[in-house]
Amino acid sequence: MVNRTGPPPPGRRCLEPSGDPMLAARFAVPPLPRLRVHRPALLSRLTAGARGPLTLVNGPAGAGKTMLAAAWLAESPVPGPAVWLTVEPGDAPGAFWAYVLEAFDRHGVKLATAPGRPTRAAGVDRSFLVRIAEGLAESEQPVVLVLDQFDADCAREITDGLQFVLRNCAGGLRLVLTGRTDSLLPMHRYRAAGALAEIRNADLRFTVAETRLLLREHGLELSAEAVRVLADRTGGWAAGLRLCALAMQAGEDPEAFVREFAASRTTIADYLLTEVLDAQPPSTQELLLRASVTDPIHPDLADALTGRDDAAWTLARLARANAFLEQVDGSAWYRLHPLFAEVLHAHLRHRHPGLEPGLHRRAARWLAGTGRLTDAVAQAAAGGDWQFAAGLLVDRLAVDRLFTGLDCERLTRTFAAMPQGLPGAAPAVVAAACRLAGQDLDGCVGELRRADEYLDESAAPATRLSRALVGARAGRLSGDLAATGQAVADATRLLDDCPQLLPGRRPEIRALLLASQGAVELGAGRFDRAEARLSAAVEACDGPGTEQPLCEALGSLALVELVRGRLEQAAEHARGSLAVAERSALLPPRAAGIDHLVLAGVATEHDDLATARAELDLAAASAGPLPEPVAAAAAAVIRCRLATAAGDLEEALAEVRAPGAAAHARRLPRWAVDDLAIAESSAYLAHGDPGAALDLLEAAACDRPEHTVALARALLAAGHRRRAMDLLAELPADAPISTAGRVRACLVQAQGAAENGSAREARRFLRQALGQARPQELRRVFVESGPCVRRLLRQDPQLARAHPWLPSGGAGHPARPGRAALVAPVTEREVEVLCQAAQLLSTEEIAAALYLSVNTVKTHLKSVYRKLSVTRRGDAVRRARDLGLL
């Protein structure tokens, strides 16, 4: 038995994920017409088909597909709870899945695992589909999902997702698709496996016997010859037959109709529709013609279009007459037969040329009045009323829908047709947002400037606020902190003037503003204040519709903590952000995959390079084409460190220079530029080129303590020990420096002391470094510091034993699981030989460089090969790097 969808339970807000009211029409099983022909053979074919995963009902418009499926649900034994969803052409994948879940909900199907809710139009991620499939697999009975009007113009992602769920739900889903065209599902596979049931046009055609039944249902008794002619001329086309019956009922002499019809040279549809339409009184014709600009039709909307007040009665009468208009069960909406809608549309253009745009505009205003924002915008655009369309988005503070949300794609596509340079602030603001959504920063700034020409203190607060919101986003992406700050300040001032923002409403706007403030503070290098703002943004995200800003704020917060060197908090926030994204099936591009980026950064500091690389790959996969400059710089630093660890200087340099090269349009904060310079100098040092590192750091002078430490390190490597030590000695004890920076300073000092011959001093600094690095297990700093630090550690086995978290090779013991242990510790001399080998010197050259005999070098190398279980020099170097020996 079918659970018919009534009105939604009281207290339940019936909204689309985009915030617009949901159309109950799409979840309702269409009501069966009073007069119809029972077709038991087809019904039992459907029942047989639903024992398998996939059933197709394919045929042209008006062939009776939808009716057949509805009759099946109502009258036949369906093998489980049935869910109905009418698919709209052009549904974005995210919207499609949101509707599927809503349909499950309304038809009382509870999934064992809650899959979350997609909030983004362009798609859903794999884990979301996995959870749906899992939920279906665990349900006691298979769920029968009827997707009505599932046609080939569905997005590829939708069919791919359906196919994935169908394959992985362990028989928990029986799919019935009705459509005019073959969908993009891989039918051949199901057909080959015998798991596909098909009902096609040839099966749906009315036979002569069925034609007679249909006519009899309509109270028409015709001669056998007339019935045969009708069946023949219409080709058994259900809609054609039905319309014929209607026309004959209205006429005097059915037999004469058939004779005339058979002799007519016009096409069937044309003949019938003119006949059917002409049979209606003029006022009804007018109503139908005007209402054909919207689908579905609401009586009030129809009244708005005709300027009369008889639509409710007329539409109800037409729907009862059972022809081309059906009432959508459980709602006040009506749906025109697609065939009829097309013809009405054509008639409208023909009879009232030039009337259509005006009707679209009227429909837009009515829809806007009921809160159906996206539909209203689409109607306004169809009517060429761009001022109204843009004004709607701006006044309702919904400009953000051009970036996020389920209607994002539809809206950007609609506004792509907007002519350029329309006067007024609202079109300029919307154009700016569209440019921004299309990653065109310069274009966005230009449009914003154009908007400013129209905006002064007298402009509506909502318009100014919308402009400020777009400006803040543009400023963040271009790294223009002054513009961001200005925009955020403007917006904050305007918040209280907007009646749309009464307390408790639209929390995402406040969250967005706080997050933008955080971005400004982060850019200015005021990390504490950035943290405070972003935490406030996270707290402001409460309730539905705030997933996107929450995810972004957590990601930015994670980045702030990473930059400050608070790894644990950074990882926690990053995981939090990922969890939110997962739960709400958000897809990239969020804030440029920033959460994965932060996790990569944390893994790098822990010297877990494999994880770091994997997270970087994930970050790159989920990054939008235009991450915020700060995030781009952080990514470059991490990539540079990884390339350095792999011994690839060229790649390291290329990575670190990429954000600078792209900086002509996007400004990097000073501290980020300095971080890049430090990473670059590190790469040079690792490559044994202290001169280049020194030149670089001296050219990019900066008073950050991190810079001072890096400079000291380069000086020491270049042989200027005294200057290096003096620099570090001058560094105040309470300088605002990250833990990793302080540890590095201690290590440089330890190294300097060791070179100076004061072993006790060196050990003191080393102990200090270890103590500071321990809470966060900052292993990478020790590895990057080179062989000298390892030498110091080896000289002090007691100290090394006290710090088992240290990287392997430090004390000659493997501290990391998952890596093969060394056969025996590699000696210091062997490491030196290996170092030379890593610089591609020949055996003779190594011997010369280390003042050894060629044979001794060979002996050392052989023993290194044995200890590292390799047979070739290249492998030895690579493995030694993996183990952190080099």
Add this chain to the structure above:
Amino acid sequence: MRYEFRVVGTVSETLAEAFPEFDSTPVTEQTLFFGPVTDEAHLYGLLVRFQALGLHVLEMRELPE
């Protein structure tokens, strides 16, 4: 590209209005529609529109420019 569609039956002016981008001429028991087709999506859209109107397309071909 320009296309020509050959459709069964004589299509009235009103019904032909459903294809405002096309010109049409009746020939014996058939109607020819011809005009510009923007891209493949447009082409398939047209076929669906013909089908939605119950028009049976006998033949379609691309016209030389």
